[in-house]
Amino acid sequence: MRTQVAIIGAGPAGLLLGQLLHRAGIAAVVLERQSGDYVLGRIRAGLLEQVTTELLIEAAAGARLQREGLTHGGLELLFAGARHRIDMAGLTGGRHVTVYGQTEMTRDLMDARAAAGLTTVYEAADVSIHDFDGSSPKVRYYKDGAEHEITCDFIAGCDGYHGVCRASVPASAIRTYEKVYPFGWLGVLADVPPLSDELVYVNSERGFALCSMRSSTRSRYYLQCPLTDRAEDWSDQAFWGELHKRLDPAGRERLVTGPSIEKSIAPLRSFVAEPMRFGKLFLAGDAAHIVPPTGAKGLNLASSDVKYLSAALIEHYRDKSDAGLGTYSAKCLARVWRAERFSWWFTSLMHRFPENGEFGQKIQEAELGYLVNSRAASLAMAENYVGLPLDFGTS
Ligand code: APR
Ligand code: PHB
Numbered sequence: 001m002r003t004q005v006a007i008i009g010a011g012p013a014g015l016l017l018g019q020l021l022h023r024a025g026i027a028a029v030v031l032e033r034q035s036g037d038y039v040l041g042r043i044r045a046g047l048l049e050q051v052t053t054e055l056l057i058e059a060a061a062g063a064r065l066q067r068e069g070l071t072h073g074g075l076e077l078l079f080a081g082a083r084h085r086i087d088m089a090g091l092t093g094g095r096h097v098t099v100y101g102q103t104e105m106t107r108d109l110m111d112a113r114a115a116a117g118l119t120t121v122y123e124a125a126d127v128s129i130h131d132f133d134g135s136s137p138k139v140r141y142y143k144d145g146a147e148h149e150i151t152c153d154f155i156a157g158c159d160g161y162h163g164v165c166r167a168s169v170p171a172s173a174i175r176t177y178e179k180v181y182p183f184g185w186l187g188v189l190a191d192v193p194p195l196s197d198e199l200v201y202v203n204s205e206r207g208f209a210l211c212s213m214r215s216s217t218r219s220r221y222y223l224q225c226p227l228t229d230r231a232e233d234w235s236d237q238a239f240w241g242e243l244h245k246r247l248d249p250a251g252r253e254r255l256v257t258g259p260s261i262e263k264s265i266a267p268l269r270s271f272v273a274e275p276m277r278f279g280k281l282f283l284a285g286d287a288a289h290i291v292p293p294t295g296a297k298g299l300n301l302a303s304s305d306v307k308y309l310s311a312a313l314i315e316h317y318r319d320k321s322d323a324g325l326g327t328y329s330a331k332c333l334a335r336v337w338r339a340e341r342f343s344w345w346f347t348s349l350m351h352r353f354p355e356n357g358e359f360g361q362k363i364q365e366a367e368l369g370y371l372v373n374s375r376a377a378s379l380a381m382a383e384n385y386v387g388l389p390l391d392f393g394t395s
Contacts, residue, residue, distance in 0.1 A: 003029045005313060006139045006152040008127055008165055010039055010120050012102060013285030013302040014158035015109035019059035020310035022116055026317055029150055030113075031124040031141055033159075039106060039122075043189060043262050046101040046214055047199075047296035049387030052303040053098050056105060061112040065105070069098040070215070072198055075385065077372060079203040080365060081248055084372035088382040091375070095386040099199075101214050102299050129155050129168050132281035156309065157283040158302075161271070166287050169278050179344065181268035181292060183207070183351060186225040188239050189262040194219045195247075195254055201294075201350055203368060204246040208294075208351040211243075211251070219256075222293075224351050231265045239263070268292035270344055272336060275329040276305070282328060284309055289336050291343035294350060300387055301339050305332050307390060334394040342384040 005021055007014045010032035021028045032039065048056075053069070056062040073089030073096045089096050113120060124141040131137050132155055139150045157165025166174070194213035202209035207224035214220055223242055225234075240257040247255060271290040276283045285302030308331050312324030349367060353360055371377045 001029070001148065002151045003027045004152060004317070005029075005154045005156055006031065006137070006150050007156045007158055008129070008139070009033075009157070009159035009163060009285075009287070010036075010110075010122070011158060011160055011285065011302075012106055012109065012299055013287075013306050014156070015106065015113060015120075016055065016059055016303060017156055017158060017284065017306045017310055018118065018120075019061055019109055019112055019116075020055075020306065021313060022113075022118055023058075023060065024310070024314045024318070026313060028118075028156075029152075030118075030120040031127050031139065032120060032122050033124060033127065035122050036110060036120075040103055040110075042103070043187070043264070044102040045293055045296040045299060046099055046104075046212070046220065047299075048098045048100055048105070049300040049303075050095060050097070051307070051387050051390055052300050055303050055307055056108070059109070059112065061105075061108045064108055065098065065100050068104075068215070069100040070213070071096050071098055074198050076196060076198055076200045077203070077368065078200055078248055078251070079368045083200065083248060083250075085198070086372070086378050086382055086385075088386050091379045091382040092386050095383075097386055099213060105299070127159075127164050129157075129165060129281065132168075133279040135280075137280045153280065154313065155281045157281055157287045158285050158306075160286040161290055163287050165281060166273055166283055169281070173278060175274050177270075177272045177274075179270040181270075181347065181351070182227065182353070182355070183224050184227050184229070184265045184267045185210075185222045185293060186229065186231060186234060186239070186265050187220065187222045187263070188236075188260045189214070189218065189220050190258045190260050191217060192219050192256040192258040193217060195251055200251065202246050203350045203364065205352075206242070206246050209243055209246040210294075211247075225265060227267060229265060231263045234263065236260050236263075266293065268294075268347065270340055272333070272340060274333060276332050277325070277329040282309055282325075284332075288332070289340070291340055292347045293343075294347040295343050295385060297339040297343050301336055304335055304390060308332055331394060335388070335390075335392070338384070338388060338392070346381075
């Protein structure tokens with residue numbers, strides 16, 4: 001079989017790329033190791049920057065997002081027992097974020113792909129990529145016991161952190177940067193009304209908490225927890241009890257609890273692989289970089305990679321120019337490192353780091369006080385939180 005672009009991975013990055021290429025008349029095949037149901041079962045963050053929202057609309061998969069997404073022009077920071085609002089829209093000239101689960105975005109992209117009659121090969125086993133440093137890359141995989149080969153012009157590695165694409169690059173051609181944080185996030189999804197109209201990020205003596213939502217009737221909460229904890233050892237009652245302790249009096253009063261629909265622990269990691277292009281292989285999304293979830297940049301970075309990559313591929317086929325392919329890696333990495341910095345900063349500011357002691361805690365409080373009282377500091381946070389423009393300077 002032959003195609004123009006072989007896309008490995010049917011997460012949001014792979015599906016979004018497939019859709020944007022299809023709309024430009026470029027043929028692509030998507031290969032996914034898991035089943036469609038498995039992909040939809042993964043609960044991830046749910047905060048879209050305007051850049052991501054616009055891209056989903058451009059991909060003709062944004063109708064439900066436009067109907068159901070919750071627009072947020074601000075967020076709340078709770079520290080030293082009191083809440084402070086950051087007026088993101090007011091500070092950034094009207095920019096906002098949209099609360100919409102990654103699962104929903106994935107479902108919309110899957111539906112758009114199916115409606116366009118495009119194939120995604122789910123449960124593709126032992127996917128391997130070949131000759132991406134030559135002129136004729138190939139992808140091999142097994143499906144129902146039979147081996148298949150796809151020849152293509154380009155391979156898009158959208159296969160996440162544990163995928164095969166980055167792992168297929170010779171170690172001498174790639175450099176990685178990593179920071180692992182000494183705690184995790186215990187997340188709970190529950191059909192209860194959210195604590196507040198906006199997200200509440202909590203810095204408490206007992207550790208970080210986040211009160212987020214999926215809709216007016218479904219909430220998503222997180223608690224900083226030791227990495228040694230196991231989700232199954234946290235009863236719903238223990239979870240709500242601990243969250244209650246980390247809130248302010250008004251929050252405690254408003255908190256509505258209920259049975260959890262999902263409960264899991266995610267470790268926190270910062271990771272970047274450089275470069276993001278190896279001949280005819282282009283990495284995008286989690287395959288190339290991971291951010292800790294504070295600020296929810298993961299999906300948004302995956303989306304901006306895909307925007308740059310789809311534009312470069314369209315330029316290649318339509319205008320016979322490889323300029324965009326040539327600058328892809330540098331352009332992505334400039335944006336990636338800015339989001340890495342922001343996510344690391346926001347994580348460092350909001351969590352308890354026992355090794356930093358009381359001095360570290362005092363510094364956090366001083367910075368938080370400065371942040372909410374200084375327009376300059378609030379604006380710096382707001383413009384990063386809503387997302388820097390795609391054409392932000394790269395120097
Ligand atoms: N062959 C085929 N598919 C694979 C392989 C493989 N060897 N390895 C992994 N995959 C698939 C995974 O099963 C998954 O469905 O690639 C997909 C990668 O999807 P994600 O991990 O969701 O990554 P991405 O699409 O880059 O989306 C970024 O992840 O950072 C989080 O929540 C953040 O929303 C962000 C998202
Ligand atoms: C979420 O709703 O899952 C979420 C929201 C904001 C974050 C992280 C996660 O910063």
